Amino acid sequence: MVSFFFFPRTIAVIGATSNPKKFGNAVTINILRNKYLQSELFLVSHKSQEIMGLKSYKSILEIPEDIDIAIILVPARVIDQIIDQCIEKKVKGIIIITAGFGEINEEGKKKEYKINAKCKKAGIRIMGPNCVGIQNLDIGLNASFIQAAPPGYISMISQSGSFGCASFYAMEREYIGCSKFANIGNNIDVSFNDILEFFYSDQNTQIISIYMETLENGREFLNYIKKIVFEKPIVVLKGGKTSLGMKAASSHTGSLATNYKMLKTSLKQAGAVLCENSNDFITALKTFSYFPIPKGERIGVLTNSGGSSVLFSDKAEEFNLKLTEFSEEFKESISPYLIPLVKKVNPLDMIGGADEITYYNITKIMLEDPNIDIVVACVVIPPFLEMKSDEHYRGIIRAWNDTEREKPLIPLMMFAEEFKVLRELSRREKTTIFFSPHDAAFAIKLLCDRMKLINGLERF
Amino acid sequence: MVSFFFFPRTIAVIGATSNPKKFGNAVTINILRNKYLQSELFLVSHKSQEIMGLKSYKSILEIPEDIDIAIILVPARVIDQIIDQCIEKKVKGIIIITAGFGEINEEGKKKEYKINAKCKKAGIRIMGPNCVGIQNLDIGLNASFIQAAPPGYISMISQSGSFGCASFYAMEREYIGCSKFANIGNNIDVSFNDILEFFYSDQNTQIISIYMETLENGREFLNYIKKIVFEKPIVVLKGGKTSLGMKAASSHTGSLATNYKMLKTSLKQAGAVLCENSNDFITALKTFSYFPIPKGERIGVLTNSGGSSVLFSDKAEEFNLKLTEFSEEFKESISPYLIPLVKKVNPLDMIGGADEITYYNITKIMLEDPNIDIVVACVVIPPFLEMKSDEHYRGIIRAWNDTEREKPLIPLMMFAEEFKVLRELSRREKTTIFFSPHDAAFAIKLLCDRMKLINGLERF
Numbered sequence: 027m028v029s030f031f032f033f034p035r036t037i038a039v040i041g042a043t044s045n046p047k048k049f050g051n052a053v054t055i056n057i058l059r060n061k062y063l064q065s066e067l068f069l070v071s072h073k074s075q076e077i078m079g080l081k082s083y084k085s086i087l088e089i090p091e092d093i094d095i096a097i098i099l100v101p102a103r104v105i106d107q108i109i110d111q112c113i114e115k116k117v118k119g120i121i122i123i124t125a126g127f128g129e130i131n132e133e134g135k136k137k138e139y140k141i142n143a144k145c146k147k148a149g150i151r152i153m154g155p156n157c158v159g160i161q162n163l164d165i166g167l168n169a170s171f172i173q174a175a176p177p178g179y180i181s182m183i184s185q186s187g188s189f190g191c192a193s194f195y196a197m198e199r200e201y202i203g204c205s206k207f208a209n210i211g212n213n214i215d216v217s218f219n220d221i222l223e224f225f226y227s228d229q230n231t232q233i234i235s236i237y238m239e240t241l242e243n244g245r246e247f248l249n250y251i252k253k254i255v256f257e258k259p260i261v262v263l264k265g266g267k268t269s270l271g272m273k274a275a276s277s278h279t280g281s282l283a284t285n286y287k288m289l290k291t292s293l294k295q296a297g298a299v300l301c302e303n304s305n306d307f308i309t310a311l312k313t314f315s316y317f318p319i320p321k322g323e324r325i326g327v328l329t330n331s332g333g334s335s336v337l338f339s340d341k342a343e344e345f346n347l348k349l350t351e352f353s354e355e356f357k358e359s360i361s362p363y364l365i366p367l368v369k370k371v372n373p374l375d376m377i378g379g380a381d382e383i384t385y386y387n388i389t390k391i392m393l394e395d396p397n398i399d400i401v402v403a404c405v406v407i408p409p410f411l412e413m414k415s416d417e418h419y420r421g422i423i424r425a426w427n428d429t430e431r432e433k434p435l436i437p438l439m440m441f442a443e444e445f446k447v448l449r450e451l452s453r454r455e456k457t458t459i460f461f462s463p464h465d466a467a468f469a470i471k472l473l474c475d476r477m478k479l480i481n482g483l484e485r486f
Numbered sequence: 487m488v489s490f491f492f493f494p495r496t497i498a499v500i501g502a503t504s505n506p507k508k509f510g511n512a513v514t515i516n517i518l519r520n521k522y523l524q525s526e527l528f529l530v531s532h533k534s535q536e537i538m539g540l541k542s543y544k545s546i547l548e549i550p551e552d553i554d555i556a557i558i559l560v561p562a563r564v565i566d567q568i569i570d571q572c573i574e575k576k577v578k579g580i581i582i583i584t585a586g587f588g589e590i591n592e593e594g595k596k597k598e599y600k601i602n603a604k605c606k607k608a609g610i611r612i613m614g615p616n617c618v619g620i621q622n623l624d625i626g627l628n629a630s631f632i633q634a635a636p637p638g639y640i641s642m643i644s645q646s647g648s649f650g651c652a653s654f655y656a657m658e659r660e661y662i663g664c665s666k667f668a669n670i671g672n673n674i675d676v677s678f679n680d681i682l683e684f685f686y687s688d689q690n691t692q693i694i695s696i697y698m699e700t701l702e703n704g705r706e707f708l709n710y711i712k713k714i715v716f717e718k719p720i721v722v723l724k725g726g727k728t729s730l731g732m733k734a735a736s737s738h739t740g741s742l743a744t745n746y747k748m749l750k751t752s753l754k755q756a757g758a759v760l761c762e763n764s765n766d767f768i769t770a771l772k773t774f775s776y777f778p779i780p781k782g783e784r785i786g787v788l789t790n791s792g793g794s795s796v797l798f799s800d801k802a803e804e805f806n807l808k809l810t811e812f813s814e815e816f817k818e819s820i821s822p823y824l825i826p827l828v829k830k831v832n833p834l835d836m837i838g839g840a841d842e843i844t845y846y847n848i849t850k851i852m853l854e855d856p857n858i859d860i861v862v863a864c865v866v867i868p869p870f871l872e873m874k875s876d877e878h879y880r881g882i883i884r885a886w887n888d889t890e891r892e893k894p895l896i897p898l899m900m901f902a903e904e905f906k907v908l909r910e911l912s913r914r915e916k917t918t919i920f921f922s923p924h925d926a927a928f929a930i931k932l933l934c935d936r937m938k939l940i941n942g943l944e945r946f
Contacts, residue, residue, distance in 0.1 A: 046871065046872050047871050047872065048871070049838075049870065049871070052870040052871060125827060125837065126827050130827060130829070171838075171870045172869055172870065173869035184793070185793075186791070186792055186793025186794075186796070187793075187838075188790070188791030188792065188793050188794060188838065188866040188900075189791070189793030189794065189797075189866070189900075191791075191866050191867075191868075191869065192791070192793070192794065192866045192867075192900040192901040192902075193901065195867070195900075195901045195902060195903075195904060195905075196901040198904065199901075199903060199904045237793065239793075239796060263797075265793055265796035265797050265800065266796055266799075266800065267800045268799070268800045268803035268804065269803065270799040270800065270802055270803040270809060271796050271797070271799040271800035271803060273799070273831075274792070274795050274796045274798075274799040274833050275792075275796045303797075303801070303922065303923065303924045304797055304900070304901070304922050304923060304924070305922050305924060308901075330648070331646070331648030331649070331651075331652070332646055332648065332734070332735075333644075333645075333646025333647075333648050333649030333652070333697065333699075333725055334646075334648060334649065334652065335734050336646070336699060336725035336726050336731050336734045336735045337649075337723075337725050337731070337763075337764055338734075339726075339728070339730040339731040339733070339734040340725065340726065340727045340728045340730065340731035341763070342730055343728035343729065343730040343731060344728065349730060367585060367586050367590065369590070371733075373734050377585065378509075378647075378648065406648040406649070406651050406652045407651075407652075407655070408651075409632055409633035409651065410509065410512040410631045410632065411506065411507050411508070411509070411512060412506050412507065440648075440649075440652040440655075440764070441652040441653065441655045441656040441659075441764070441768075442652075442655060443655075443659060443903075444655060444658065444659045445655075462763065462764050462765050463763065463764060464763045464764070464765060
């Protein structure tokens with residue numbers, strides 16, 4: 027089990043420096059940033075005796091304590107002796123951040139192989155090389171040279187460090203966050219499977235996300251997925267789906283990319299969510315972070331904008347979603363709140379004059395209707411009749427809160443990304459917004475698929 | 487020709503009011519907002535003698551001047567006499583904003599038919615009913631109840647007013663804008679074809695965008711498209727592609743939606759860009775607003791992030807784009823600017839340490855390379871080594887400016903939407919940014935298709 031990487035009692039950074047233009051400095055600063063971190067940090071540098079006020083050791087062998095994980099940032103050409111010292115020191119695990127191995131050429135691959143063999147013999151696990159490091163946001167550990175992810179319940183395994191970094195920007199934007207993060211780089215030892223095993227047992231990991239370029243031990247991987255997916259949603263983005271992508275991937279992590287069609291079929295059968303692009307990947311993480319699983323798949327749509335509900339309906343059909351027929355009771359109960367022009371069909375187009383109260387009342391009646399399992403509230407923010415930019419969203423969320431958020435309520439605020447007042451309200455209310463019909467419909471598809479998976483109806 | 491709607495000498499708003507909770511107020515305010523508008527405004531109300539400091543007339547017949555366009559906001563039940571007065575007044579055109587006609591029921595359809603017949607006989611053109619109005623941003627005319635679009639070179643025909651409104655939010659975000667806007671609503675008279683004819687001859691219209699739910703006179707429409715498209719790109723989004731979407735559309739504008747497959751084939755053959763979703767629609771408008779048409783289709787990619795260039799390569803292959811092979815001369819000329827770890831293959835992964843100067847130098851050499859027609863600069867903003875969030879983008883744009891923006895330069899800043907410094911720089915430099923591999927690749931596909939169309943190689 028590789029859990030010790032995420033809960034180290036002691037850490038040594040080998041290649042620490044006070045030069046802010048070096049990665050050894052970035053990792054050191056990131057670990058030190060959290061004053062309350064329980065893990066003890068030791069710095070190793072062949073140059074300095076003191077770095078940022080901390081004593082620095084010439085070698086890991088000089089450190090008086092046992093070391094759980096050694097993070098290596100020295101140049102590739104001097105790595106052998108550092109590895110030997112780590113073995114002598116009996117560290118539990120090594121994170122090799124240094125690049126310039128298997129991703130470069132055959133010689134690099136041989137080097138990796140040698141390092142791995144040595145460490146395996148000594149019972150030491152290796153993360154990397156060619157990686158940015160790891161993070162455990164639950165304990166405030168950022169043992170990487172990228173920014174700390176916002177804290178949350180998603181745990182992520184990424185074969186690309188920079189994709190992890192970029193995802194954190196997107197998570198920040200969406201008010202979602204990470205529990206654990208691992209960039210496995212060239213993954214000469216610790217693999218997707220090792221970390222999946224740990225994430226399975228890790229209580230704070232509620233959603234698992236994977237950015238993958240290549241996969242080895244595919245069968246074991248799929249077995250893990252099948253075991254885990256009933257308890258935790260697993261969201262996968264595959265880089266290197268096409269031959270151009272695979273070529274790019276091979277120059278990046280030095281390994282051959284995996285056949286996409288086969289992977290796609292197997293992942294679907296196993297129950298994981300395979301996303302077709304980076305936008306869908308973030309949408310999936312946001313969906314599982316914010317919404318309950320519906321009891322059924324019957325959707326009710328309300329809107330103040332015919333155009334946006336038409337576009338949503340198109341996407342709904344593309345994703346094979348089911349718009350419900352309104353019952354007579356339902357039509358009767360909404361009547362008092364609507365002007366006579368409104369046709370009582372699904373999507374319910376309440377026309378431009380619909381305000382906070384209208385949205386509140388209709389959303390609430392939909393959420394309470396036994397024939398509706400999921401509610402989609404479309405809004406184009408009206409720039410007229412003195413309406414407030416956030417009033418429709420307020421009405422929707424008020425109705426959701428009043429019904430204890432039992433059913434998924436999907437707010438689709440068409441192209442309203444720039445309304446800060448909405449974003450602030452969504453953060454305060456701990457909920458989210460979709461800005462395009464595609465994203466809203468994709469979110470519902472994911473929720474319906476998960477419902478069916480959990481109910482054992484079908485595997486998608 | 488319907489150009490007079492967009493350049494009215496005189497306008498009458500029938501149903502004007504000082505009550506801010508009424509649409510008649512919104513239209514009046516929007517027209518009055520521009521103090522320098524040359525068109526003269528007259529208000530008509532059966533109630534008030536003065537509205538917002540302006541004299542108000544009991545009837546359009548009392549107005550001492552000739553009226554070019556009458557904008558009608560009175561309730562549907564009293565519209566007949568208003569139309570009769572407009573005919574008596576010999577207005578040139580009528581915009582019926584009032585809803586409650588053909589989109590509601592058969593009776594409404596009959597009413598529309600009657601109104602149309604009367605006006606046709608009198609030689610008066612009608613826009614609407616059930617529309618938000620029109621805009622001509624070149625002269626600062628907002629004759630609608632939605633916000634004025636940001637000014638620019640896109641002219642838009644939308645069958646949905648709220649989709650127009652939402653698009654303006656997106657245009658604002660993307661720093662692009664409109665020349666003319668028309669919401670044709672139930673289009674009982676003025677149709678896509680009438681407005682297309684005007685946009686074709688209108689000098690300030692450089693890009694034409696269409697949101698369409700239903701199409702009549704499809705053959706004439708396609709003939710216009712074929713004629714216009716060599717001079718101005720035409721971007722179409724179709725609402726009601728699927729049976730669910732068509733059902734929603736029919737309750738919205740009261741007409742049967744058009745068969746999507748047939749439309750798709752014909753539009754492609756005619757040379758228009760048909761977008762599959764609202765996000766692509768905005769991406770297309772932004773692409774044609776900002777980039778020159780390339781001379782060829784050979785792409786060079788540089789990056790500081792393997793992951794994002796892998797994802798871009800996947801999308802590139804999906805869109806059938808061509809990544810070039812770097813020439814020996816090229817490889818030699820970039821060598822001095824790169825660390826030895828960098829493999830000289832396309833995409834060129836310069837690794838996380840690449841900074842402003844590296845981006846500037848490599849982008850410039852790519853832009854100057856005779857084997858490269860389009861440059862894609864991928865960036866994941868590095869949160870380390872004291873790099874500035876906007877320095878890579880600055881380097882890229884500096885290189886683009888130095889080469890006089892002759893080739894398309896596509897900045898792909900992965901998930902960096904929240905970096906305000908980037909958005910401000912992009913506005914100042916009058917350029918744009920793509921935040922996902924899909925959007926960047928789609929933009930290039932559009933540029934390459936347009937190049938082929940103009941060169942007469944193929945029609946897409």
